[in-house]
Amino acid sequence: MENANISSTVTSTTSREEERQVEEETTRKRPDWTLLPPDLIIKISEELSIPNRVCFRATCKTWYNAVLPIAVPSPWLLIPDDESEQSHSCTFLSLPAAHFFTYSPIPELRGTRCIGSHAGWLAISNTQLDVSLLNPLTMSRIHLPSFITLPTDDLILEIDVFWMDDELIDVSAYNPPKVFRDRFIDKLVFSSKPTIHNHIAVTLYGTYGDLAYTKAGKDEWLLLGAASTKDHYYEDVMFHDDKFYCLTNESQVQAFDLSADCPTVAIVVQSLKHNIRASIINLTYKKCLACSRTGELFMFLRRINQPVLPLIIELRDPKDFMVLRANPETNLCWAATNDLGSMSLFVGANNSILISNEDLPILQGDCIFFIDTYTAVSSNDIEQLTCKVRWFDLKEERRDIYYASSSSQLDLASVIWFTPSLK
Template structure:
């Protein structure tokens, strides 16, 4: 509301409540994030959980949210325009209403599609021993095991090598942790204040984040706790 000659936060609460109750669910959530008075005018939004986020079929199209279980006769699904556009993005993970999205150049960010908050993470491209060939639309990889080179186009490379991104709950630009599992390459982590991904020199089968810690499935009967050092 900066720069607006009218102080919209001073509107009567009963008027704000009447306006807010007429909004669809995603817009009510955004409504409550505007300022303290707008937030207090509406009760906390009860969000149906879990949701499916269906990607846009066209560039700059709206994404679709579908609560599960869904009753389409009662309009339980809704469309919402994301920022940035999600068309062509890879959905690599989710946590608490946030999603990890990755483009073809391995630029990664955490996005809240409802509030439109976005946190940019370091590029994933440095994790892979490859050379970008923009004129050919892909990457050249060096296979150290056999000493050969091979080519992957941008989309195949991203969708094959990027397996999963797991991140901490309620992330902010100054407080987040994230880990990535890659096919054919070791796992890595990053956190707020670090400008790169740090290689862990080992791989894992799966990974979850729970109650402030990462838990990794290393084998059929082996689960380990991974603690990210606070000084790194």
């Protein structure tokens, strides 16, 4: 028995020695790409697309020093192309540089739709309701539980009702999971720097705006808070400072901490007082939540309809846009403002972004970039969905169109703001 153990030890040691020799031999044969002449490195980089060039420059110190920085500052506007979900590329528009470029191929994008973006990552879902997070620069991918596991009892009923009420939909293309994704998944936000073993995601979905969450190690989506109703529901959600900030239809902000086994919640901004002005805001405006680096919260209000109020109440026409701000550390109440603190706000299906105007020298004043999507009939009587990215100067109350696109498809993908990252 002792001889057998000695023989086994010798064999094991010999195997390890052989493996080490093979590895050393392979390393000696492997070319040292850091020794490439700088002129050749530059020549290679010039043949790459802008996102690929960013990754190329980050490969090693030698390449980093050889290749000039890419002058394509963020945020980038992610633009769906004509092939829609059949494409495996991303078309971007850099706002500060006013420069279009395409990043491809990204096989993971084919057959998917982007439903969120945060800190250099995209949230994507296919028509089978599979969900994942993707960093298009590093190609890192994290699979999340399928939307099929969302806590809802009437998913198919909601889809059927929507389908039967819409005369413009081609019945032959009936695909309940796809309809649910396109019509009932509002957005998906997630924690910064996600990894396979450390990530948390929250989605806003359903007819009335429910919230569900998942995290590393979970194989399903779990309801976050009580189920929504037509009188109480969520309108927006964002991630900041390790918490998920959720905005209700009554303008209350709840901060959910999902780091522990059981979620905890705290009210960080109170609902608007129940008066005429609060009723107008709650009923008339679409709401969006954003947070600055200092912790101040901003609520962007965009008018969508005129509320039904008693005829005896005479009201001035409400503004098309409003901004309220609150500092949870000093005051739990909203206050109207026309000052974003020399920042600009980028609103979309992404995690809302506030960027200092010092980093965006082309902008003057506090601007808000937001998405308008509406249906229009063309000269050929073909109904098209038009998506316009507009900007609004909060102080000067000026507005204009930044980008517009149209599609005959009724499921034109949401426009998303993207901030690239190699992390």
